[in-house]
Amino acid sequence: MTNPKRIGATRRDPLVVGALALLAAMAAGVIVVPLLARQNPLAIGDVLALRYLPPLARDPSGALHLLGTDRFGRDLFVRMMLAGRISLMVGVVGSVAAAALGTAVGAVAAWSGGVVDRALMAATDAMLSIPRLVLLLVCAALWRPGLGTVVVVLIATGWMGVARMVRAEVLGVRAQPYVDAAVALGARSSRVLWRHAVPNALGPAIVATALGVGNAILLESGLSFLGLGVQPPSPSWGNMIAGGRDAIVTAPWIALAPGVALILTVLACTLLGDWLRDRLSGEAAGLLGDRA
Amino acid sequence: MSALPVARRVRDAVVLFWLVVSFTFVLVRLAPGDPATMLVPPDASPAAAARLRHEFGLDASYPVQYARWLGDALTGNLGESFATHEPVTRVLARAAPISFGLGLASLALTFLVGVPIGVLQGARRGTGWDRTLTVVTTTVFAMPSFWLALALVALFTYGASMLGLPAWLRLPAFGVHTPGAALSGWDALRDVMRHAVLPVTILAAVGAAGIARYTRSSVADVARLDFVRTARAKGVTPARVYLRHVLANVLPPLVVLAALSLPGLVAGSVFVEAVFAWPGMGRAMLNAIAARDYPVVMACTMLYAGAVIAANLVADLVLPLLDPRRSAS
Numbered sequence: 188m189t190n191p192k193r194i195g196a197t198r199r200d201p202l203v204v205g206a207l208a209l210l211a212a213m214a215a216g217v218i219v220v221p222l223l224a225r226q227n228p229l230a231i232g233d234v235l236a237l238r239y240l241p242p243l244a245r246d247p248s249g250a251l252h253l254l255g256t257d258r259f260g261r262d263l264f265v266r267m268m269l270a271g272r273i274s275l276m277v278g279v280v281g282s283v284a285a286a287a288l289g290t291a292v293g294a295v296a297a298w299s300g301g302v303v304d305r306a307l308m309a310a311t312d313a314m315l316s317i318p319r320l321v322l323l324l325v326c327a328a329l330w331r332p333g334l335g336t337v338v339v340v341l342i343a344t345g346w347m348g349v350a351r352m353v354r355a356e357v358l359g360v361r362a363q364p365y366v367d368a369a370v371a372l373g374a375r376s377s378r379v380l381w382r383h384a385v386p387n388a389l390g391p392a393i394v395a396t397a398l399g400v401g402n403a404i405l406l407e408s409g410l411s412f413l414g415l416g417v418q419p420p421s422p423s424w425g426n427m428i429a430g431g432r433d434a435i436v437t438a439p440w441i442a443l444a445p446g447v448a449l450i451l452t453v454l455a456c457t458l459l460g461d462w463l464r465d466r467l468s469g470e471a472a473g474l475l476g477d478r479a
Numbered sequence: 480m481s482a483l484p485v486a487r488r489v490r491d492a493v494v495l496f497w498l499v500v501s502f503t504f505v506l507v508r509l510a511p512g513d514p515a516t517m518l519v520p521p522d523a524s525p526a527a528a529a530r531l532r533h534e535f536g537l538d539a540s541y542p543v544q545y546a547r548w549l550g551d552a553l554t555g556n557l558g559e560s561f562a563t564h565e566p567v568t569r570v571l572a573r574a575a576p577i578s579f580g581l582g583l584a585s586l587a588l589t590f591l592v593g594v595p596i597g598v599l600q601g602a603r604r605g606t607g608w609d610r611t612l613t614v615v616t617t618t619v620f621a622m623p624s625f626w627l628a629l630a631l632v633a634l635f636t637y638g639a640s641m642l643g644l645p646a647w648l649r650l651p652a653f654g655v656h657t658p659g660a661a662l663s664g665w666d667a668l669r670d671v672m673r674h675a676v677l678p679v680t681i682l683a684a685v686g687a688a689g690i691a692r693y694t695r696s697s698v699a700d701v702a703r704l705d706f707v708r709t710a711r712a713k714g715v716t717p718a719r720v721y722l723r724h725v726l727a728n729v730l731p732p733l734v735v736l737a738a739l740s741l742p743g744l745v746a747g748s749v750f751v752e753a754v755f756a757w758p759g760m761g762r763a764m765l766n767a768i769a770a771r772d773y774p775v776v777m778a779c780t781m782l783y784a785g786a787v788i789a790a791n792l793v794a795d796l797v798l799p800l801l802d803p804r805r806s807a808s
Contacts, residue, residue: 202610329511
């Protein structure tokens with residue numbers, strides 16, 4: 188599959204270019220827009236004069252509201268971008284940390300074998316037997332809801348799939364001659380594992396991380412929608428959608444606009460994850476190992 | 480397949496179920512918050528809370544509580560709800576059919592819509608059609624179900640009157656049936672079905688997008704294999720290549736995926752239930768968690784976990800029947 192034509196074709200894939208551009212624009216937006224805002228996106232001003240302004244409306248002071256205002260008269264676009272900071276952060280941190288934990292568990296299980304392997308895999312299977320959403324709801328609701336809880340809970344419920352994949356990969360890598368070579372050269376067992384085996388077993392974990400970012404953003408928004416995630420006045424895409432729910436018939440843009448930002452972000456992450464999977468599967472996964 | 484592996488798998492499933500239930504027991508009790516203090520009025524004496532705690536058996540040590548709970552559960556007694564004193568089994572009997580009905584109906588639609596789209600894309604890989612459908616399915620897959628629900632509510636309430644949609648298209652967006660309407664027989668069924676259109680459509684749309692993505696990549700993988708080239712070389716028509724040769728290899732894992740995705744779909748219905756005010760499992764569980772209603776939380780988790788483990792077991796046992804090559808191992 189090292190056909191140069193095929194690789195060249197994926198490199199110029201307009202979907203991937205579009206996804207990258209979208210993520211870059213979103214990242215720039217969430218960093219810059221709240222800094223430029225004239226009004227504090229958390230403060231509530233003259234509610235009666237400012238609330239429920241439609242998109243592209245100007246308020247009495249002449250300020251333009253690109254997406255209108257919410258029921259407290261706060262600019263929707265600025266809040267949406269501020270929410271994006273939180274949602275993107277939760278997505279990236281939740282997904283990367285969960286994958287790191289899963290990699291550690293899977294690698295240790297495969298390397299140790301025996302009782303350790305069986306105990307770790309039993310724990311993994313047990314956690315996989317509860318739908319992730321149920322686990323998330325139970326954990327998020329039982330502890331105090333908030334940003335920290337959401338991140339911790341996303342990590343605690345997101346590592347199992349990666350653990351199983353990395354375990355399978357490490358078991359495969361273990362049989363490779365270069366592992367024997369490292370052992371024969373006198374490297375300590377832990378060094379062989381973390382420096383030689385794990386880097387060569389990371390392909391699936393990297394793909395799972397990329398696809399996991401979008402998933403983590405979706406789950407965070409779901410928890411926040413149910414009131415179990417990020418708490419107002421801090422905006423997140425999920426709690427903004429929940430906040431616009433009462434006005435869904437009269438001012439639908441308040442609930443729908445943050446959802447569009449979320450969908451575009453998750454879409455871009457998924458397209459990039461798909462592309463990575465296509466490139467890292469099969470022989471390409473070995474390519475990654477060569478560099479490590 | 481001999482009887483022994485089946486027995487071993489069932490045993491493994493039972494052990495796993497016990498692990499999950501015990502894990503949940505620990506998790507629920509580790510959490511801060513005390514059911515008794517949440518149930519007594521704020522001005523009640525500490526003695527009242529202590530009495531309630533004793534009544535619930537919460538004053539015993541954790542191992543004793545666990546032993547009692549396990550003993551009761553093994554005899555089929557899941558206890559009473561702390562909050563309503565109703566048997567937990569009755570709470571489940573009321574809520575579970577709603578969520579599982581929603582899940583099953585959506586699952587059926589998911590496959591009827593998702594698989595053909597995926598096969599079409601896999602067969603036309605790399606074309607404009609494929610690209611367009613990829614963007615569409617990935618976009619729908621990226622939609623939170625509650626957002627899609629609100630969007631459709633906006634469309635069918637606000638939009639329906641603005642666009643002048645006919646009366647039969649003004650779909651109800653609240654509850655399972657029309658409140659106060661004394662309907663029976665076919666009319667009652669029709670009423671429930673009209674109420675189910677939006678929730679089922681939303682769950683099925685998100686699910687179908689996921690299934691289409693999966694089907695597309697597995698069809699494309701299989702279509703590259705030698706036997707497909709051989710079939711083509713023999714002069715088999717393209718339609719028959721895909722419908723007979725490719726689909727025969729793609730469908731068995733898809734059937735397994737169907738079994739495995741039902742519990743997740745039922746769990747995912749919590750958002751749709753929240754938007755459309757359906758009194759299903761999602762709502763029962765959210766309320767129970769908020770009230771620290773341990774017996775109901777435990778029972779709901781048990782039902783979800785039981786569904787996942789049963790689905791896995793069925794998938795393990797059914798796959799060799801669908802795909803004879805797998806029975807060898």
